[in-house]
Amino acid sequence: MSKNWLSARRKDFYYRKAKQLDYRSRASFKLIQIDDRFHIIKPGYVVVDLGAAPGGWLQVASERVTESGHVVGVDLQSIAPVDGMVETIRGDIKKQETVDKLLYMIAGKADVVLSDMSPNISGAYDTDQARSVELCEYALAFAKKTLVDNGTLVMKIFEGQDTKEFVTEVKKYFDNVRMFAPKASRDSSSEMYIVARRFRATEHVDLAEGKEDN
Secondary structure, eight states, X not given: OOHHHHHHHHHOHHHHHHHHHTOSOTTHHHHHHHHHHHOOOOTTOEEEEESOTTOHHHHHHHHHHOTTSEEEEEESSOOOOOSSSEEEEEOOTTXXXXXXXXXHHTTTOEEEEEEOOOOOOOSOHHHHHHHHHHHHHHHHHHHHHHEEEEEEEEEEEEOSTXXXXXXXXXXXXXXXXXXXXOTTSOTTOOEXXXXXXXXXXXXXXXXXXXXXXX
């Protein structure tokens, strides 16, 4: 890491605020701003966080579901324990064994599915953007399997040539789909968040078969 990068991070408003409030990541404020705008996380909700490490979103979700709710996070990396009604597993959402573990932990149903998953950055933007869409496809597939009627899915996506087509796909299953850029996102970032609300639970996918159930 360069000295300039470290210096810029120390001066970053959200980085410093995260340190002050004991959040694990400045990204916590992205979820705070999304939820303050759309009111998607409520006390008693079951929330699944895909790509949850290091746990900043888990902290925010746990605060907002309160002790009556349940939050489950999954990531390729291990996640240190989070206070509250939070469980975590280490796994790959692309693998059925991980999906099965998550389904067991939430008894098959979630009120909210969050995905802050990001691909390993290659430096080739078209490639990175395509991989971002692929991760969103996995998040959508999991949401279609687990969301209750009127549930919500939030996904990070890199803007690019595939974004519009993917958003059109998401609209097949949700009554309200918005694109949102939290102020906490870095100015240099091309990330956006798809906030898909009011899921139509009669349409879902069998992840094991990769086919739609009717």
